[in-house]
Amino acid sequence: MSLLNETHAPALRSWVASANQPGADFPIQNLPFAVFRRAGSDETFRGGVAIGDQIVDLRMAASRAALSPQSLRFAAACGDSSLNRFMAMGPDAWGALRLALSRALRTGAPERELLSACLVPQSDAEYTVPAKIGDYTDFYTSIHHATSVGKLFRPESPLMPNYKWVPIGYHGRASSIQVSGQGFNRPVGQTMAPGKSEPDFGPCKRLDYELELGIYVGTGNQSCSSVPMDQAESHVFGLCLLNDWSARDVQAWEYQPLGPFLSKNFATTVSPWIVTLEALAPYRVPFARPEGDPQPLPYLDTPANRAGGAFDVQLQVLLESERMRSAGSAPAQLSATSYRHAYWTVAQLLAHHTVGGCNLQPGDLFGSGTLSGPTPDQAGALIELTSGGKEPLSLPDGDSRTYLLDGDTVIMRGWCEKPGTARIGFGECRGTVLPAKQS
Amino acid sequence: MSLLNETHAPALRSWVASANQPGADFPIQNLPFAVFRRAGSDETFRGGVAIGDQIVDLRMAASRAALSPQSLRFAAACGDSSLNRFMAMGPDAWGALRLALSRALRTGAPERELLSACLVPQSDAEYTVPAKIGDYTDFYTSIHHATSVGKLFRPESPLMPNYKWVPIGYHGRASSIQVSGQGFNRPVGQTMAPGKSEPDFGPCKRLDYELELGIYVGTGNQSCSSVPMDQAESHVFGLCLLNDWSARDVQAWEYQPLGPFLSKNFATTVSPWIVTLEALAPYRVPFARPEGDPQPLPYLDTPANRAGGAFDVQLQVLLESERMRSAGSAPAQLSATSYRHAYWTVAQLLAHHTVGGCNLQPGDLFGSGTLSGPTPDQAGALIELTSGGKEPLSLPDGDSRTYLLDGDTVIMRGWCEKPGTARIGFGECRGTVLPAKQS
Known part of the structure; x- marks a missing residue:
């Protein structure tokens, strides 16, 4: 540490x-x-x-x-x-x-x-993009996000029985990671409307962002070796902001049984700046499990992780629409939260990733998963803020959103701040939705 | 074509x-x-x-x-x-x-x-490994595998409603792809035994192979562009043999809702030789859907694909145990099948992968998914051949297997052959299970 x-x-x-x-x-x-x-x-x-x-x-x-x-x-x-x-x-x-x-x-x-x-x-x-990213892994470390999205996808079993034991993750697409400031075309794909017997094909109608932190691997490990918890952080170079753009309608239709694929692999945006773990040292906070939740298995548990394995990074998502840009008005804040609410720490993600012998390489990237906080206004994605698109979110200029429209720019910011300690900022991560190329 | x-x-x-x-x-x-x-x-x-x-x-x-x-x-x-x-x-x-x-x-x-x-x-x-593999994607193109494994994981809904419409795929781990002839340590991980309330941690007890073909991308495509069906094959360099080693007990516990992760990322073995699509041209066969199944959506359908988008590659899996090696006896055949039974063609996988704008790069690798044929003896994994480990498979030397033991070498072979046409062989893909490092 x-x-x-x-x-x-x-x-x-x-x-x-x-x-x-x-x-x-x-x-x-x-x-x-x-x-x-x-x-x-x-x-x-x-x-x-x-x-x-x-x-x-x-x-x-x-x-x-x-x-x-x-x-x-x-x-x-x-x-x-x-x-x-x-x-x-x-x-x-x-x-x-x-x-x-x-x-x-x-x-x-x-x-x-x-x-x-x-x-x-x-x-x-x-x-x-500041590193050649060999492999990109996306985790799912907010229990609040897992629970509220789980309710929408699987009302009968929102939180899977494995969630409190396994730092759930899946492999993502490295080739389509882009740096802040770029745009991407709205993806097209297959979707299945409720009550229909055949899928539709066309532009995504439920395009969403996901507020995440990215974690860059510094030093790797050999194949068939694992990195124990007490060494895990020494393999981490630093953190950035990450937007895991998600096509919710494509995802709902394609994700079973092997997980998200085209719904996520069209684009992922990262901030240019990587804040080192050393810079974040003053903002360590204890990692603690809610009363009644199981303690992590021994391979995911150390005294140092309990004492200060989490980081209190403040996070904020803003939307700048075409209309706001034309009117010269400021971007609207959609939500704000902190990384401290994550259910698993950086060290736990890295130790878990390697425990079966998977080799990491310098420059590999992890996404934290959507960092929704405990209250509804701390949600890190529109699917949560709008209850699956059913309750539009009002914007200050009288406009509203369920999902993202063409021309929308999503801006993520992150920083650490407390009295008597220097502010540590992450800069910003921004990306713009361009119209679909095909229809 | x-x-x-x-x-x-x-x-x-x-x-x-x-x-x-x-x-x-x-x-x-x-x-x-x-x-x-x-x-x-x-x-x-x-x-x-x-x-x-x-x-x-x-x-x-x-x-x-x-x-x-x-x-x-x-x-x-x-x-x-x-x-x-x-x-x-x-x-x-x-x-x-x-x-x-x-x-x-x-x-x-x-x-x-x-x-x-x-x-x-x-x-x-x-x-x-013959290419620097930027991204590795594993598909799921055998409906026979999807159905019989589905029965074991989800008796109530073995084949998902999306299967006949979407070429199901997920991102895999590129860093742990190794070339034929190497070994890997049996992975350790979390598993949940039936009836228990807390997971166990230790060496995988249900280690399996998966018989697949690998598909190397030759030329890539730009971000936010897609490759239409009639150009898809021109982006494919060639095919190899691929063993997607799988820790079934880890997989069963971790895979919901985001798909396989540690159960697959400890090792994947590829054959050294890549057979080009041009070499396989004499072995093209029609791609046809079973009576009553839906036809592919237009973005996955061309006359050329129907006429000859599939390849009749014969495939065989053999097991060479420690005991066989000591006795100097020949490896035992576990199953044999053909790639012609796949539900989706190479062109369809590539067209689907890019349809939402995901960029492919030269050297990217696809796995076909386990290539089980229509009959039980054509199954491409032990989980199917042993009905989920319940019916041990007898070996010629009196030994038997449910899942793989330490010291087992799995050998995959592939070839195309028919009268009056030159034989096109793939060589072999072999890998050996070494004991777990931790317990």
């Missing part, structure tokens, strides 16, 4: 002034990673770290020796067009580069002159 | 004498691809084509210009340590290299002298 150290000190200030603004997502205590280049340029993508409204270009910082000598090979690894090589170097490398950046970006740091030449404004940047 | 041409002529003979033996898997009409090196060497892996008991080293053939000038850049692409670059070149490239190899390997070919220096005996070779 990553502990507090000098990089977390709330009093630290940066010579990059925008990092010291109250409410900034990227103060010097955060230092998240992305892969970027200047927008519209033919530059190669390379790794960078956010500081205020700037990006430290790590390839340039390495080539100009603008960081401590012992951190330069780690910065150089980040100069690749994906973070996989750096991810594979492990937590000592991640921590060493974080420490070097923290020291070099502090007010009064002697590196300022060299390093300030390595800054690129975020407003000039475009991003790509 | 690939048509017959000079490379299929049954009368063709090779100057590699072993290719002309009756019953050989790799006559000159086959020419399947693998990635190999000399066993135990530190050579880099590179692509090769099988001819009789030899391998044409395509890297060497390219560097020595031992093939027709117009095919050399295709051979050179096969010199990589995976076939992805060659796969991405498309059917014209695949056909051009096949034609060049067919001509150069024929009796009397002027290339004989140069090319014979590029041969490596298969007995000296070791193989690796």
Whole structure:
């Protein structure tokens, strides 16, 4: 478990002034990673770290020796067009580069002159998916989501008997993961309307988002080996925001008995920035089971996980419709919740994933599953907020939604905040629904 | 659809004498691809084509210009340590290299002298997974398997209402795909015994194989585009044998509602050789639906698919136990069937996979799903052959099996054969169960 150290000190200030603004997502205590280049340029993508409204270009910082000598090979690894090589170097490398950046970006740091030449404004940047994702796994860690969606799909047995024992997950599609800011065409597919005897084929009519966190694997494990709970977090590079777009009508028809397929594989959107577990250390919270629920089996249970295996990440979903954009009005908040309500921790997901011998590789991505909180207004998907499309959600401009319309942009935000501790922001994850290509 | 041409002529003979033996898997009409090196060497892996008991080293053939000038850049692409670059070149490239190899390997070919220096005996070779597999999808295309397994998991509704309309598939784990000849440790995991209120944790007690064909994607498609039926086969590079190892007790407990996860992701074994669709052209058979079954929706239906979208690949599963190995006795056949019984064709799987906009990439792999035939002895998994473990299968040496024991080697073979047409063999796919690491 990553502990507090000098990089977390709330009093630290940066010579990059925008990092010291109250409410900034990227103060010097955060230092998240992305892969970027200047927008519209033919530059190669390379790794960078956010500081205020700037990006430290790590390839340039390495080539100009603008960081401590012992951190330069780690910065150089980040100069690749994906973070996989750096991810594979492990937590000592991640921590060493974080420490070097923290020291070099502090007010009064002697590196300022060299390093300030390595800054690129975020407003000039475009991003790509920050890792080559070999395999993507989506989990189902909100018992609140599992219960309320279960009620809609299977009124007779909303929560499966395995739920409180098994961190339920399934394999997702890696090829269609895209970075925040892109759009995708509304998928077409087969659906079966109630009472009909033959399926329809056409554009999805019940397109939804799912509010999730993404979890990037840093170091992998060999085939036929497993990672025990007390080592699980050392294999995790960091967290991002993730939108697991879902075609509910396609899903309802196709998902039995082998799970979601075309209803999920047309697109998944991730935020560009990966917040490291080390940056999140001040926001650890105890992992506790509700009174009466079974305790996890021993392979999913450690004292450290009970004491601080969960993270209190605040999450928010907003909708920006075509109409709001035309009117110049602000996006409307659809819901807000916290990752602390998840039924399984990051460590438990990783330990469970490998317990049968499945090998993970650097850059692999997990989705947390839709992070609905305990109350109805904390639901992380429209299917829950609208009771399966039966109760439209009113928007501030008088409009309403059951499911997403063409032109809708869904925006997810995440941050950690509490008095006396630096704010750790995730930036945002946004994606736009474009019209279906076929009809 | 690939048509017959000079490379299929049954009368063709090779100057590699072993290719002309009756019953050989790799006559000159086959020419399947693998990635190999000399066993135990530190050579880099590179692509090769099988001819009789030899391998044409395509890297060497390219560097020595031992093939027709117009095919050399295709051979050179096969010199990589995976076939992805060659796969991405498309059917014209695949056909051009096949034609060049067919001509150069024929009796009397002027290339004989140069090319014979590029041969490596298969007995000296070791193989690796022939492509970098970005995403692996497993389908469920045998209605006989779906029905008989469905009976065991869900007696009340064995075949789901979607089965005859949707080519059911789910995403599998790419990282744990291994090549024939390797072993894996029996997985451990959670299982729930009947009548118990808490799950057990330990080694899988119901370890099974699944007889499948693998389908390699050659050329991909862009995100948010789809591949129509009449172009689908042009995106398919070829077929291999595939064993989708399955932990049935883990599967029964974990699979609802999101499908198999740890019960499948510990290992999948593929044969080293990929037989191209072009080589299989003489073995096309009509795709027909049983009387009374619905016809496929228009996006899954073309005249060409009805006329010859299925392939008559004979398949066989054998078991070689520790006891058989000690006694020096031959492996025992467990079942035999044909791919012609599949409910969906290769073209339908690919068209369905992309219809919602999911992008495929060169080297992606599909599993066909367990290829059980219509009669009980044609079942492609022990769960069916033993009625869910209730009726042990007798082996010729007096031993018996419900599920797999440690030390068991499962061998899958595939071939196409009919009078007056060259035999097209797939070689074999073998894997061995090693004891669990934890208990």
